Amino acid sequence: MPEGDSVWNTARVLQRALAGTRLTGSDFRVPQLAATDLTGWTVRESASRGKHLLLRLTAPDGRTDGGRDLTLHSHLRMDGAWRAYAPGERWAARPAHLIRAVLRSPGAVAVGYHLHELALTPTAAEESLVGHLGPDLLGPDWDPDEAVRRLAAHPDESIGEALLDQRNLAGVGNLYKCEVLFLRGVSPWTPVGAVPDLAGTVALAQRLLAANRGRWTQSTTGSLHRGQTSYVYGRRAQPCRRCGTAIRKAEQGERVTYWCPACQPDRP
Numbered sequence: 001m002p003e004g005d006s007v008w009n010t011a012r013v014l015q016r017a018l019a020g021t022r023l024t025g026s027d028f029r030v031p032q033l034a035a036t037d038l039t040g041w042t043v044r045e046s047a048s049r050g051k052h053l054l055l056r057l058t059a060p061d062g063r064t065d066g067g068r069d070l071t072l073h074s075h076l077r078m079d080g081a082w083r084a085y086a087p088g089e090r091w092a093a094r095p096a097h098l099i100r101a102v103l104r105s106p107g108a109v110a111v112g113y114h115l116h117e118l119a120l121t122p123t124a125a126e127e128s129l130v131g132h133l134g135p136d137l138l139g140p141d142w143d144p145d146e147a148v149r150r151l152a153a154h155p156d157e158s159i160g161e162a163l164l165d166q167r168n169l170a171g172v173g174n175l176y177k178c179e180v181l182f183l184r185g186v187s188p189w190t191p192v193g194a195v196p197d198l199a200g201t202v203a204l205a206q207r208l209l210a211a212n213r214g215r216w217t218q219s220t221t222g223s224l225h226r227g228q229t230s231y232v233y234g235r236r237a238q239p240c241r242r243c244g245t246a247i248r249k250a251e252q253g254e255r256v257t258y259w260c261p262a263c264q265p266d267r268p
């Protein structure tokens with residue numbers, strides 16, 4: 001499941017494959033972009049903001065006056081992915097019917113699978129796509145104080161839901177939410193206003209995401225061995241690694257959450 005770190009990794013894959021190159025072809029398999037042809041456009045850079053991917057393009061005439069530059073936006077949600085292939089290599093990562101976008105350059109082909117919110121927008125108007133996001137945990141302008149301020153502005157909301165709300169801070173998905181709260185000993189149902197150390201919680205979330213940057217196996221335990229990469233996430237009914245109590249799983253808002261009822265009591 002794409003969280004901020006895997007979206008960051010994906011942005012880097014696209015950066016390596018396409019940045020600085022002039023596109024030799026494009027193919028969009030979504031209705032809103034079916035007539036779009038990016039041949040001749042130069043890929044300036046690939047970036048991530050939270051879980052949003054932004055591929056910034058310069059017009060064929062090379063003018064970067066801001067007014068003509070475009071950003072190709074995509075969101076991976078739960079199941080999207082971009083893969084880079086060498087020219088002529090078989091596109092074997094996923095079934096072909098999931099392909100939504102193909103970008104060809106002289107040295108690589110980038111194929112986007114099951115992308116969401118695929119849109120082309122003037123780069124100058126990027127903020128309309130990502131301006132609502134809170135500080136990006138892996139962004140160059142990461143601002144923990146602002147993230148804490150935004151969280152604290154809704155003291156009655158549960159911390160489990162507040163950490164997933166990308167308007168508070170951008171990049172935490174369900175895995176990191178569950179793991180951070182376990183490591184802090186905080187129940188997911190604790191109101192934000194009752195979390196003992198909000199700044200420490202935010203700082204830990206950032207450290208966990210940053211530690212997993214650059215690799216595809218996400219681990220919060222320090223182990224990369226299969227079945228040992230998380231404390232509570234995906235471990236329903238298995239014994240807590242700290243106290244042996246059975247890990248619980250329940251719906252919370254629109255998502256599920258995992259927690260240890262002993263290590264994360266509702267009333268600390």
Ligand SMILES: [Zn+2]
Pocket residue numbers: 240241242243244245260261262263264
């Ligand atoms: Zn426990």
